[in-house]
Each structure stands twice: as C-alpha cells, then as structure tokens.
Amino acid sequence: MIGQLLRTPFTDLVGVLHPVVQTGMGWVSGPRLVSGTANAGGLGILASATMTFDELEKAIIEVKSRTDAPFGVNLRADAGDAADRCRLLIDYEVKVASFALAPKPELIARLKEHDVVVMPSIGAAKHAKKVAAWGADAVMVQGGEGGGHTGPVPTTLLLPTVLDAVDIPVVAAGGFFDGRGLAAALSYGAAGVGMGTRFLLTQDSAVPDAVKQLYLERGLTDTVVTAKVDGMPHRMLRTDLVEELEETSAVRRMGPTLRRTAAFKRESGMSWTELLKDGREMRKRQGRTLGQMALAANTPMMLKAGLVEGDTTAGVLASGQVVGVIDDLPTCEELVDRVVTQAAAELRRASAYVV
Incomplete structure (x- = not known):
C-alpha cells in the first residue's frame, strides 16, 4: 500500500489515507471486499440492506477481525429496524453510516453523538441541502452513469450543482474507474470519489468469476x-x-x-x-x-x-456504464494504489497550465 498522496476534507473527516470509496452494493460489498478496500487505504462500505440484523452483526465483526482501518455500513433509512442497526454501528464503533435515503434528523443526531460520520447518498442539490441542514457530515452524489438505482442527470452536471449547494465534503459517484476521474472530481471541488462497478470487478469481490468475465466482455x-x-x-x-x-x-x-x-x-x-x-x-x-x-x-x-x-x-x-472501459481484475490494493498515483500525477501535470 502506498502512502498518502492526496489529502482532502473527506480523508480528514473519515481518517482514511485515500479519497476513494467502495460503495455499498447489495450482495457484493461483503466483509472480504470491504476489508480489502480498507486495508488499501480507502473506505470500504458494507451493504446491509440484503442482510438480516444478525448477518450484519456477524459481518461487522468479521470486517473488524480483518482490518483496523475505518470502514462504513450502508443502511436503509426507511427500514423498520434502522434504529437498531444504527445501535450496532455505535456499539462496534463503525466509523461511517452511509444511507441510500435521507435518515431522519434524530437518527443523524444520535449517530453523531457517538462520533459516527453520517454520509447519505443523494441525487439532487435540494436533497443535499436538506441533509446538510439536518447535520449530515458529508454526502455522496451519484450521477446517471452509475449502476443500480440511478437518476437521469450525468455526474458532470449534477456534481457542480451539489457543490454549489453545500459546504460539507462531497463524494462524487457515477462514471469513475481510474485516477483521471479522481483528479477531475477533485478539480470540480469534490473531496473524493465513490466506485461500485470498478470494485465489483476486483479479485477481492466475491462475485462468481464467470459473472465477472461476463462484465469484462461488455x-x-x-x-x-x-x-x-x-x-x-x-x-x-x-x-x-x-x-x-x-x-x-x-x-x-x-x-x-x-x-x-x-x-x-x-x-x-x-x-x-x-x-x-x-x-x-x-x-x-x-x-x-x-x-x-x-x-x-x-x-x-x-x-x-x-x-x-x-x-x-x-x-x-x-452495472455502471464504466463496465465498457474495464478490462482487468486487480486486487483492491492494486486498484487503489494506481487510482491515487495516477490522480496525483494528473493534478501535477494540470498545474503546469497555471500561469
């Protein structure tokens, strides 16, 4: 694992080395992938929506047995047992609570009381403003290029509107797969990038090899x-x-x-x-x-x-649209190292244009 090359408000907030997030993908973001990302210096996020309460507790324990680095858990804010699942994060000192929908203000306050970073995913500037006003520490914004549930606005247009709307760290997702994308997101003003499909297609992902090969052919x-x-x-x-x-x-x-x-x-x-x-x-x-x-x-x-x-x-x-430009299966460490190294090189190169 390489040392820190890029320091952003997000890396400071969460305590990770690199501004790279492995998003919480149902059935994909399990303990092996999350700990692999965490050990590589990024932020791995467990996907709990497809887990029972007991399965989530076991998964958190397994991640903590595999890494001492910070990691997160993605939660359904509208789940009937959302408050109980947040208690798990508090009890096991999970660093980040990621939400697919805006959590209620009282749930945000409860997590923040116990030093859990709250990062909802949003799809519009107005939603970012709402959760920021409620006390969210950061937001992840996914543009239409992203996989899974998505919206119609591309990241290049959605991201600037969100950055203009809030003054908390913004993680950009949807269409990112390499260091050039990370450098571009940081240049926009984002504090990091989230990647789903790119992490699905790693050696640490538990997705069957035959299915990974199907992705690589697209x-x-x-x-x-x-x-x-x-x-x-x-x-x-x-x-x-x-x-x-x-x-x-x-x-x-x-x-x-x-x-x-x-x-x-x-x-x-x-x-x-x-x-x-x-x-x-x-x-x-x-x-x-x-x-x-x-x-x-x-x-x-x-x-x-x-x-x-x-x-x-x-x-x-x-799958995100980036599936069409991915052609290998690196480890999480190899992926994060090269993304961060390339991003730092691109930012240095671009700085030469400043007069």
Whole structure:
C-alpha cells in the first residue's frame, strides 16, 4: 500500500489515507471486499440492506477481525429496524453510516453523538441541502452513469450543482474507474470519489468469476436503465432476461414477482406484517406507487440470483456504464494504489497550465 498522496476534507473527516470509496452494493460489498478496500487505504462500505440484523452483526465483526482501518455500513433509512442497526454501528464503533435515503434528523443526531460520520447518498442539490441542514457530515452524489438505482442527470452536471449547494465534503459517484476521474472530481471541488462497478470487478469481490468475465466482455452501450424490475429506474447489464422483462406486460410479471416476494420474506426473516410496514414506509418517504411497492422485493432476489448464484437466466446484474472501459481484475490494493498515483500525477501535470 502506498502512502498518502492526496489529502482532502473527506480523508480528514473519515481518517482514511485515500479519497476513494467502495460503495455499498447489495450482495457484493461483503466483509472480504470491504476489508480489502480498507486495508488499501480507502473506505470500504458494507451493504446491509440484503442482510438480516444478525448477518450484519456477524459481518461487522468479521470486517473488524480483518482490518483496523475505518470502514462504513450502508443502511436503509426507511427500514423498520434502522434504529437498531444504527445501535450496532455505535456499539462496534463503525466509523461511517452511509444511507441510500435521507435518515431522519434524530437518527443523524444520535449517530453523531457517538462520533459516527453520517454520509447519505443523494441525487439532487435540494436533497443535499436538506441533509446538510439536518447535520449530515458529508454526502455522496451519484450521477446517471452509475449502476443500480440511478437518476437521469450525468455526474458532470449534477456534481457542480451539489457543490454549489453545500459546504460539507462531497463524494462524487457515477462514471469513475481510474485516477483521471479522481483528479477531475477533485478539480470540480469534490473531496473524493465513490466506485461500485470498478470494485465489483476486483479479485477481492466475491462475485462468481464467470459473472465477472461476463462484465469484462461488455461495452459502453451494453447497460440499460429499466423500471421493470422494481418500478424504479435501475441501471444494469443488458441481458436476455432484462430484454424479456422490458417486453413483458405487468400482468405476466405478477406471478414471478409474488414468488420472489415470498422468497425475499424467507431470506430476510421478516414477517408479512413487517414487509407491509416497510412497504408503507417506502410509499411515504419515496413516493412509490402501489405497483412499485409490489415490485420492491424483486430487486434483492434477482440481484442475488445473478451476483451470488451466477444464474443470469433468473437474475439481473447491476452495472455502471464504466463496465465498457474495464478490462482487468486487480486486487483492491492494486486498484487503489494506481487510482491515487495516477490522480496525483494528473493534478501535477494540470498545474503546469497555471500561469
């Protein structure tokens, strides 16, 4: 691992060597990948939305057994047990709480009382202003190039609007894979970058090798944004299954959706009452329609089929557009070292233009 070459408000805030974040990807960001990133000097983030409470506790313990470096946990702010999961972070002294949606002000305050850094992910400047006013320490902003749930605005346009709106550290995500991207983000005024697909395609990722090879074979136009999986825009690899979903009517999708919902209930250990409660919370906080709530359980089970079980005929593969420019599988240490080294070199090169 190389020494610190770039110091930013984010590295100071979190206590990591490098302004590089491995994002919390469901079924992908497990203890091995998170600890690999942490040991490389970046910030690894556990994805807890696809874990039961007990699985999350075990995962935190495993990460702490693998590294002494700071790491984070990504949480669903609208989950029924969000407060209990935050208590886990406090009890085990996890450094960062990352949220896919804005957590309530009282939850932010509770975490900050125990020196946990709060970093929600946001998709618009107004959302960044809201969570900053509530006390968030930093935000991650993902542009439309990113994988998984995404919005329509590219990072190059979204990032400056967020930077103009808040004075807390901003981590840019969506479209980043190398040191040139990190240098560009820092030049915009960001304090670091978040990468998902790039970390998925490392030796430390537990995604099956055959699936990784499928990613490596894809080009820049081989992803698609669809709402047919869970009712929300979701960027993933273009596969035969995704093409079929795009062409299938809502009525024909209902049977498989109900089966996957039942499978998610078994997997999560939740009761039907708890599932309905979570669904109502999604509708209240995200503005989802009844149809979108019915599809919500599709995502974790279809992602598990593809990313864990390697069954691309039954599962989907979340992916950012950067999949089209990735052609290798480095270790986390090799990846972080070269991203940071290249970024420092690019910033030095660009400084020569200043007169």
